[in-house]
Amino acid sequence: MPPGRLSKLEPFLDASHPIGAAAFALLAALAKQDSDIKAERPRGAKGEIRAVGGRHSGSAPYGMRAVREKIGNLVVSVLEPDEDNPDHVAIVERMVEMSFAGISDNKIATTLESEDVPAPGEAERRATEKRMQSIKKRRVSKEASPIRWRAQTVRWILSHPAIGGFASERVKRGKAYVNVIARDEGGSPLTPHRGVVAGAKWLELQEQRSKRNKTNRQPGGEATPTLLSGWRFTTCGICTGSMGQSKNNGGQDYYMCANPKGHGGLSIKRKDADDYVTGRVWARLAAADVDDNEDREWLAEAALRFALQRDLSGVQEERRETAAHLGHVRNSIAELQADRKAGLYRGRDELAMWRATMAQYRTFEDQCTARLEALDEQTTAAIQVPSDWFEPDEDPLGAGSPWAAWDVFKRREFLDLFLSGVSIGPGRDPESRKYIAIEERVMLHWRHLETDEDHEDDEETPAAV
Known part of the structure; x- marks a missing residue:
């Protein structure tokens, strides 16, 4: 067949012919469908991997490595302590213990x-040439x-x-x-x-790092730990700021508001405050x-807290x-x-995602609350405060008493069973300038077990769309 007659005899190959144009349009649609299917496969795979918690991108955290394992019908990347770099694992474990001891992140960094x-960033797998060049470009100084x-x-x-064995996802908090x-x-x-550590321990660490009352928080520098300061237990009754340590010219120890501006440096003698609070409890x-x-x-509530501190049983x-x-x-x-x-959540899709996430959280919150109630029913009746705390003929603070044998951190734990904190008011009446008695200056905040009402939130007004 002579060339040139092909398009006339087979018009589906001639784009200028209506049949050819339709054929090419069909081919383009099929190619687009095939491309969409291929693109959907990795998206679907990522969704399935994410549903079981497997990693689908990014490098493993410091002290961990990724290994391939089968979960259900999927083969995914899971993380485990890095056996190739056991010194990295040991460093993470050490950092965890330092943080539990109340040492700040900055102090941990300077110690290491x-x-x-x-x-x-110096690890072999992270110190790639591309990454090092990127870091160099971001630096203000040109010196290596x-x-x-x-x-x-x-x-x-x-x-x-x-670090605690949990799957993770990245979410935006503010600008980060x-x-x-x-x-x-x-x-x-x-x-x-x-x-690297048990999940329960990691959760406890996050609680320790976020909560205000850290009974075992070590003071910085050369300061000596004291009973009521150093763990944000004692606050100023005027500005609600934390009370720190101070000495006057005579060498007497005081608790002083760390933010004295506007109320004349509110302070109280340390011994007076310690004795009064301890005596009241x-x-x-x-x-x-x-x-x-x-x-x-x-x-019973105090006994339950005591059991949680001592971890007296598997139920606890x-x-x-x-x-x-x-x-x-x-x-x-x-x-x-x-x-x-x-x-941060605007538009229909973002609000739907917000509601779905909130529903997840609320469901799990209800599960935890119900389980705690069941566990408390098993333990509350059997838990007792130590009997040596109830010696009627003994001075609870005198020689030979439990209190006298405890160090400052043990004493803090004891107070934490019964009090959520202490507030210190002014030492003088602002009008008469007369001294105010200590029982009128020091307010003890007695603890109670948290209930659902303590965590109920008002329904929010939907964000503007």
């Missing part, structure tokens, strides 16, 4: 730096300098859910992205990884009547973990609500 511990440990680095490592626990449709945490304990419903409930271990999960999810709920109020 002073010991010439290589920073995570090593990557150093920083407080931000420590914070990123210790707050990463994978943070790693949070990934959850299933019911709100339960996904736990595909093998953490022990006096109420000694006067408690187990036949009185209010006193019996108060003692489960309760501690469940309570940690509950605290973590409630913090997540508060953060999500704050983000919405700040206008």
